[in-house]
Amino acid sequence: MSDIRTLGEFIVEKQNDFSHASGELSSLLGSIKLAAKIVNREINKAGLVDITGSVGCENVQGEEQQKLDLYANDKFKAALEARDQVCGVASEEEDEAVAFNKELNRNSKYVVLMDPLDGSSNIDVNVSVGTIFSIYRRVSPVGTPAVQEDFLQPGNRQVAAGYIIYGSSTMLVYTTGNGVHGFTYDPSLGVFCLSHENMCIPKDGRIYSINEGNYIRFPEGVKKYIKYCQENVPEDDRPYTSRYIGSLVADFHRNLLKGGIYMYPSTATHPSGKLRLLYECNPMALLIEQAGGIASDGKNRILDIKPTELHERVPFFVGSTNMVNKVEEFIKEFPSTH
Numbered sequence: 421m422s423d424i425r426t427l428g429e430f431i432v433e434k435q436n437d438f439s440h441a442s443g444e445l446s447s448l449l450g451s452i453k454l455a456a457k458i459v460n461r462e463i464n465k466a467g468l469v470d471i472t473g474s475v476g477c478e479n480v481q482g483e484e485q486q487k488l489d490l491y492a493n494d495k496f497k498a499a500l501e502a503r504d505q506v507c508g509v510a511s512e513e514e515d516e517a518v519a520f521n522k523e524l525n526r527n528s529k530y531v532v533l534m535d536p537l538d539g540s541s542n543i544d545v546n547v548s549v550g551t552i553f554s555i556y557r558r559v560s561p562v563g564t565p566a567v568q569e570d571f572l573q574p575g576n577r578q579v580a581a582g583y584i585i586y587g588s589s590t591m592l593v594y595t596t597g598n599g600v601h602g603f604t605y606d607p608s609l610g611v612f613c614l615s616h617e618n619m620c621i622p623k624d625g626r627i628y629s630i631n632e633g634n635y636i637r638f639p640e641g642v643k644k645y646i647k648y649c650q651e652n653v654p655e656d657d658r659p660y661t662s663r664y665i666g667s668l669v670a671d672f673h674r675n676l677l678k679g680g681i682y683m684y685p686s687t688a689t690h691p692s693g694k695l696r697l698l699y700e701c702n703p704m705a706l707l708i709e710q711a712g713g714i715a716s717d718g719k720n721r722i723l724d725i726k727p728t729e730l731h732e733r734v735p736f737f738v739g740s741t742n743m744v745n746k747v748e749e750f751i752k753e754f755p756s757t758h
């Protein structure tokens with residue numbers, strides 16, 4: 421028991437690593453930890469109680485909202501609003517940014533952007549899903565946060581980012597800019613225990629994750645890369661493996677541990693791809709760079725992209741450095757028209 425290091429202890433232990441360490445970011449991460457436990461409990465009951473399935477309406481993306489999407493959104497918002505570190509949130513499930521206007525929060529230091537339950541359409545078939553979060557210091561001095569100044573910051577301004585994966589076990593993985601650390605939830609104790617300190621992605625890998633059902637609509641360079649993976653069978657190593665769960669957090673987490681690349685390119689029907697820059701790509705990009713990998717839109721570093729709107733989408737290539745560099749070479753060599 422004595423060698424268990426809980427998430428709470430680890431955050432406090434490392435808080436002096438934070439720039440402007442003040443304990444507030446530690447407390448903010450504590451809010452996320454609490455909400456993760458609450459959402460985890462409901463997900464584990466999914467199928468037993470009437471909390472799966474859709475609510476019969478769509479979010480701003482035109483995607484059918486699941487009951488658990490909204491449940492998770494409400495729980496994370498409530499947990500963040502209950503303490504005095506966050507002045508507002510932006511969420512995949514909210515059309516507009518939400519300002520916290522109580523006296524407690526109005527002038528608080530941080531904003532949070534999140535996908536409260538990514539991949540939620542997989543819940544009904546018992547596939548892993550996840551929460552993704554991204555934390556910035558506000559730029560506007562006080563009062564209601566400004567969308568342009570406070571929420572539309574480039575990903576290289578994040579002070580922390582992470583995800584919770586609700587899978588065979590529930591894990592919280594985060595970075596504050598000093599490495600990536602993973603914590604596994606022990607429901608019998610009600611704590612997240614340090615299980616993966618300083619997670620690093622292998623520079624190369626053999627796993628590629630992409631929805632090949634969209635193959636005919638991919639840019640030429642992406643098609644060439646897929647063919648390269650299928651036909652380039654190294655004599656001294658394992659062949660490539662296609663692994664696609666359809667849940668970003670699950671695919672990302674596996675590739676982080678084993679090496680690999682996740683790709684969601686632009687397609688003829690989705691010229692900007694499907695994944696959202698602010699609350700999917702930026703946090704995952706910060707994590708992967710902190711773990712020694714890279715993330716791009718096929719040409720540009722994700723973290724350097726200047727956002728123009730809350731829900732904007734970008735093509736996304738993330739994972740082992742050598743694999744992302746390789747697909748970028750093909751994209752450069754075979755530029756697409758669309």
Ligand code: P6P
Pocket residue numbers: 538539540631666667668669694695
């Ligand atoms: P497709 C889930 O909706 C998500 O945003 C990611 O979690 C996942 O990787 C992707 O979309 C799946 O999209 O078009 O392959 O079903």
